[in-house]
Amino acid sequence: xxxxxxxxxxxxxxxxxxxxxxxxxxxxxxxxxxxxxxxxxxxxxxxxxxxxxxxxxxxxxxxxxxxxxxxxxxxxxxxxxxxxxxxxxxxxxxxxxxxxxxxxxxxxxxxxxxxxxxxxxxxxxxxxxxxxxxxxxxxxxxxxxxxxxxxxxxxxxxxxxxxxxxxxxxxxxxxxxxxxxxxxxxxxxxxxxxxxxxxxxxxxxxxxxxxxxxxxxxxxxxxxxx
Amino acid sequence: xxxxxxxxxxxxxxxxxxxxxxxxxxxxxxxxxxxxxxxxxxxxxxxxxxxxxxxxxxxxxxxxxxxxxxxxxxxxxxxxxxxxxxxxxxxxxxxxxxxxxxxxxxxxxxxxxxxxxxxxxxxxxxxxxxxxxxxxxxx
Numbered sequence: 001x002x003x004x005x006x007x008x009x010x011x012x013x014x015x016x017x018x019x020x021x022x023x024x025x026x027x028x029x030x031x032x033x034x035x036x037x038x039x040x041x042x043x044x045x046x047x048x049x050x051x052x053x054x055x056x057x058x059x060x061x062x063x064x065x066x067x068x069x070x071x072x073x074x075x076x077x078x079x080x081x082x083x084x085x086x087x088x089x090x091x092x093x094x095x096x097x098x099x100x101x102x103x104x105x106x107x108x109x110x111x112x113x114x115x116x117x118x119x120x121x122x123x124x125x126x127x128x129x130x131x132x133x134x135x136x137x138x139x140x141x142x143x144x145x146x147x148x149x150x151x152x153x154x155x156x157x158x159x160x161x162x163x164x165x166x167x168x169x170x171x172x173x174x175x176x177x178x179x180x181x182x183x184x185x186x187x188x189x190x191x192x193x194x195x196x197x198x199x200x201x202x203x204x205x206x207x208x209x210x211x212x213x214x215x216x217x218x219x220x221x222x223x224x225x226x
Numbered sequence: 227x228x229x230x231x232x233x234x235x236x237x238x239x240x241x242x243x244x245x246x247x248x249x250x251x252x253x254x255x256x257x258x259x260x261x262x263x264x265x266x267x268x269x270x271x272x273x274x275x276x277x278x279x280x281x282x283x284x285x286x287x288x289x290x291x292x293x294x295x296x297x298x299x300x301x302x303x304x305x306x307x308x309x310x311x312x313x314x315x316x317x318x319x320x321x322x323x324x325x326x327x328x329x330x331x332x333x334x335x336x337x338x339x340x341x342x343x344x345x346x347x348x349x350x351x352x353x354x355x356x357x358x359x360x361x362x363x364x365x
Binding site for chain 1: 263
């Protein structure tokens with residue numbers, strides 16, 4: 001597989017190294033000449049000292065025959081432009097972008113970036129899993145981001161307490177999937193009755209979060225987006 | 227010895243021959259065809275390959291006139307310098323001889339290019355660089 005990596009920071013460097021070790025053909029675009037030379041000295045002549053957000057640089061890197069273009073610079077705007085050019089100008093099959101500001105994720109998705117990697121959101125998720133908060137936690141994106149896996153922490157005040165899953169009027173597009181009680185994960189059945197302390201795993205559409213919060217957590221909770 | 231198809235190749239060959247002849251050392255004539263990233267490395271580049279073969283044929287014929295045998299070696303690579311260094315390491319070469327055309331950029335500054343500095347920095351063996359003589363004034 002031929003992969004173009006744009007951005008020679010830590011992520012781009014290790015990504016390129018790993019891909020080469022896995023036997024893939026890789027070219028890395030890094031606009032800072034000194035950094036490009038440094039990487040080239042370490043991993044070989046697979047580095048072009050060019051700005052990957054310029055079409056001519058992508059062309060020189062062989063975007064016309066690339067299987068994947070992955071934009072991992074520290075700049076969301078650059079990453080979006082790179083993926084847009086790769087997709088629409090060079091017809092690259094798959095584009096992957098690093099998104100630093102989680103608020104930009106929906107824009108990237110809307111503009112057709114195939115895969116979005118958000119280190120910020122991943123770390124946020126990890127922190128939230130370790131700290132008991134009475135909130136909806138985003139666990140993972142499914143199916144390219146239209147669906148997500150959400151964890152709801154139920155308290156004694158949650159409207160779902162004492163009710164069975166069959167009794168709950170789940171929002172359109174949300175499905176109860178599993179629950180974790182006393183550290184043990186179990187499938188949700190129609191007769192499953194929820195208790196305070198349960199963690200309920202839901203598969204739902206991203207735009208259903210507020211309605212889901214009302215059903216499982218209660219309206220008093222902060223409804224700000226995750 | 228690394229050959230690039232320019233007139234300097236004759237000088238490179240002459241110096242490499244002078245070096246190899248007394249010790250009856252093996253002489254390898256290496257020519258690297260640089261393939262840009264728009265093509266796979268194994269792409270068929272007919273015109274380039276023919277030209278590359280011509281470079282090696284000329285070197286072989288010239289060596290024969292000097293009473294030497296050279297082993298021609300044609301490589302395709304993304305970067306000429308890296309390919310020369312890798313091959314020198316693979317062949318466990320004792321000496322690498324390469325040519326440097328005398329070129330200046332607008333304004334008169336000498337241009338050394340990227341291949342020679344790369345080889346200087348990375349080649350595991352002794353490196354000889356044969357620089358072309360300066361062109362005569364008004365030539």
